[in-house]
Amino acid sequence: MGSDKSIELSPRQVVPTASRVRARGRRWPALAVLALVFIGGGVVVTKFLSSAIDYYCNVDEVGVKDGCEAGRRLRVQGNVEEGTVASAGGVTTFAISFNGVEMVVRYVNGDPGGIFQECVPVVVHGRLVDVTAADGTVTLVFEGDHVDVKHSNEYAAANDDRLDQAEAACSLPA
Amino acid sequence: MDDLGFILLSYIATFGSTAVLAWRVLHRGRALGGQLPDDDKPWV
Amino acid sequence: MRRTEIVSTNTGTTGTTFTRWFGLLAVVALALVAVFGLVLSPPDVVQGESVRILYLHVGTVWVAYLAFVVTAVSSAAYLWKRSSSLTWDRVAGASAEIGVLYMGVTLLTGALWGRLSWGTFWVWDARVTTTAFMFITYIGYLAVRGLGGSHRQRARRSAVVALLAVLEIPLVHFSVELWRSVHQDASVAGRTTDVTLDGLMLFTLLLSTVAFTLVYVWFVLHRQRVLAMEDALDDRGLDYALIERRREGAMR
Numbered sequence: 001m002g003s004d005k006s007i008e009l010s011p012r013q014v015v016p017t018a019s020r021v022r023a024r025g026r027r028w029p030a031l032a033v034l035a036l037v038f039i040g041g042g043v044v045v046t047k048f049l050s051s052a053i054d055y056y057c058n059v060d061e062v063g064v065k066d067g068c069e070a071g072r073r074l075r076v077q078g079n080v081e082e083g084t085v086a087s088a089g090g091v092t093t094f095a096i097s098f099n100g101v102e103m104v105v106r107y108v109n110g111d112p113g114g115i116f117q118e119c120v121p122v123v124v125h126g127r128l129v130d131v132t133a134a135d136g137t138v139t140l141v142f143e144g145d146h147v148d149v150k151h152s153n154e155y156a157a158a159n160d161d162r163l164d165q166a167e168a169a170c171s172l173p174a
Numbered sequence: 175m176d177d178l179g180f181i182l183l184s185y186i187a188t189f190g191s192t193a194v195l196a197w198r199v200l201h202r203g204r205a206l207g208g209q210l211p212d213d214d215k216p217w218v
Numbered sequence: 219m220r221r222t223e224i225v226s227t228n229t230g231t232t233g234t235t236f237t238r239w240f241g242l243l244a245v246v247a248l249a250l251v252a253v254f255g256l257v258l259s260p261p262d263v264v265q266g267e268s269v270r271i272l273y274l275h276v277g278t279v280w281v282a283y284l285a286f287v288v289t290a291v292s293s294a295a296y297l298w299k300r301s302s303s304l305t306w307d308r309v310a311g312a313s314a315e316i317g318v319l320y321m322g323v324t325l326l327t328g329a330l331w332g333r334l335s336w337g338t339f340w341v342w343d344a345r346v347t348t349t350a351f352m353f354i355t356y357i358g359y360l361a362v363r364g365l366g367g368s369h370r371q372r373a374r375r376s377a378v379v380a381l382l383a384v385l386e387i388p389l390v391h392f393s394v395e396l397w398r399s400v401h402q403d404a405s406v407a408g409r410t411t412d413v414t415l416d417g418l419m420l421f422t423l424l425l426s427t428v429a430f431t432l433v434y435v436w437f438v439l440h441r442q443r444v445l446a447m448e449d450a451l452d453d454r455g456l457d458y459a460l461i462e463r464r465r466e467g468a469m470r
């Protein structure tokens with residue numbers, strides 16, 4: 001290259017090369033994606049701060065812990081108690097417990113879905129309401145409209161020896 | 175069965191996206207490889 | 219542009235004998251994942267058949283983590299010395315692309331499994347939210363790579379982003395322990411691992427992580443070669459412009 005006499009060394013205007021022209025043309029889609037990334041990131045961070053940090057209260061914290069006040073809409077986590085699940089007229093009732101404290105749940109949207117069954121941990125979305133029974137007694141019930149079913153870290157093969165799924169879930173270590 | 179549809183969709187989406195990306199990478203490689211001398215391809 | 223003047227012999231492919239055999243191995247491994255995941259492994263006693271989705275979910279999230287760590291390590295290697303080879307940058311970029319693909323697949327399979335197990339496609343809990351944030355961050359990383367400028371500018375800029383973004387991995391992984399989450403704890407690599415997995419289920423899970431790792435390595439090998447050729451073509455563009463200049467000068 002150094003011996004090439006045809007090279008002119010005087011200062012001259014920079015001529016855009018193919019690569020630089022292409023790079024500049026490519027910049028706008030990248031900037032548009034970055035703008036969407038900032039918007040999407042902002043939404044996710046907002047959701048994280050407003051929802052994820054304290055996703056739920058445990059049953060024993062309702063009315064006790066800050067943010068778990070009985071009068072507001074809550075997400076409550078507990079284990080579905082064995083033998084408490086009953087369905088009638090599109091309402092599923094069951095009891096959930098945590099640390100020895102039990103709460104009765106009235107789920108108003110039919111079947112909770114997922115792998116909902118006895119002995120599995122669930123997070124119920126709803127609020128505490130007073131329910132007056134036929135005999136006039138008033139009890140506090142958690143009226144739920146959404147159930148997230150948690151899954152533990154236990155993975156076991158289903159086999160014919162087990163009587164049914166619910167029994168199997170109750171036999172797994174908590 | 176709800177479960178079967180979701181399970182098959184998972185496998186189709188995973189293997190399908192892998193196959194599509196593999197095809198795109200190989201196709202792009204072939205397209206660019208034809209424009210460049212082997213000096214620019216140390217793996218050759 | 220008269221490219222024919224420069225092009226001599228060319229072999230139009232990014233493959234070698236090694237990558238071809240490696241690719242074949244990856245395909246066989248993926249086929250085995252499908253056979254074990256869909257047919258041979260048993261249904262879970264609580265989840266039923268939906269556990270089959272987890273073999274893909276865990277395998278792909280493992281590769282996404284691996285890919286983002288490799289992106290960070292390659293970026294650090296590039297920044298370590300100013301004279302570093304751009305190959306580090308290309309490996310970082312190729313790795314991030316595969317990571318984004320498999321992080322997207324992880325979110326999709328997680329949503330499908332969530333619908334069957336949790337009863338809902340999406341929850342704004344700690345694990346799911348931080349995973350979504352990491353996915354968005356790495357799309358941003360790829361966008362930063364496409365902002366233009368010289369190869370060295372691209373490499374420096376994206377390396378800094380990669381080193382910041384990788385800090386999200388421990389946040390995502392341990393989010394189930396730091397905050398209350400609907401998501402189960404880390405299945406295999408948790409700090410306080412207390413997991414019981416049926417033998418064939420565990421085997422299928424491990425097979426899946428191995429298979430997707432093979433696919434990842436194959437992808438990075440090919441993709442970084444494609445990126446190298448894209449860079450070389452850009453550089454060739456500069457060479458052609460210089461040749462044109464010389465010719466122009468000689469004619470005066």
